[in-house]
Amino acid sequence: MTVAEYDKCVSQYSDNLYRFALKSLRSDDEAKDIVQESFLRLWENREAVLSGKEKSYLFTVAYRLIVDRVRMGKRYTGDESVLRTSPAPGRPDYNGISELIDRFLDELPPLQKSLIMLRDYEGYSYREMAEMTRLSETQVKVYIFRARTALRRIIGDINNIL
The missing domain is CATH 1.10.10.10 (Winged helix-like DNA-binding domain superfamily/Winged helix DNA-binding domain)
Structure with a gap:
């Protein structure tokens, strides 16, 4: 995997990976950590990851990191209201x-x-x-x-x- 291919993966999958982690952990910071660690592991194992399997690899790593955090009891218990926004007037x-x-x-x-x-x-x-x-x-x-x-x-x- 080249740097350009890695950058393409980051731009293509980071938002979906973040949403997956955020929905699981309910913490913006924890979700960002999961995304960062997932991409770090992709880069570290870039030679072993088959071309076209980057997305599966990233979500597999993220899933396992989330499971580890949940097992360790590091679920977010802070204020979730910072993640919410009010709807625009006239919108559901x-x-x-x-x-x-x-x-x-x-x-x-x-x-x-x-x-x-x-x-x-x-x-x-x-x-x-x-x-x-x-x-x-x-x-x-x-x-x-x-x-x-x-x-x-x-x-x-x-x-x-x-």
């Missing part, structure tokens, strides 16, 4: 919906949450997710099925309350 408040979805996702086990985010937010295939998480494709499908079932139950419980 999608932040409220986004926050509600985030709360629903937070009720899932970490692995299920990560798989849902990789599949539904980032568009990864089952095979790619299996490679990233070191699970079989069947296991990935089962975890996603269970996560979606749990989300339906959670949303159903909320509808019954409202």
Whole structure:
């Protein structure tokens, strides 16, 4: 991988990688650290990463770093309001919906949450997710099925309350 190819990867994938880390950790600083560490590892292992597999490599590294941080109990507990903005006048408040979805996702086990985010937010295939998480494709499908079932139950419980 040349410097130009690396720079292209940074410009192409840094935003998606950041959003993935931010949704998982809820901390701007932690998400930036994950992105920086992921790209550092890409550069350090540039000779071993196959051409065309850079995105999978980056998300795999980020996923594992996030799992490590969650296991160590370094989840963000600070003020999340700094990440929110008010909607423009006359525009719907999608932040409220986004926050509600985030709360629903937070009720899932970490692995299920990560798989849902990789599949539904980032568009990864089952095979790619299996490679990233070191699970079989069947296991990935089962975890996603269970996560979606749990989300339906959670949303159903909320509808019954409202």
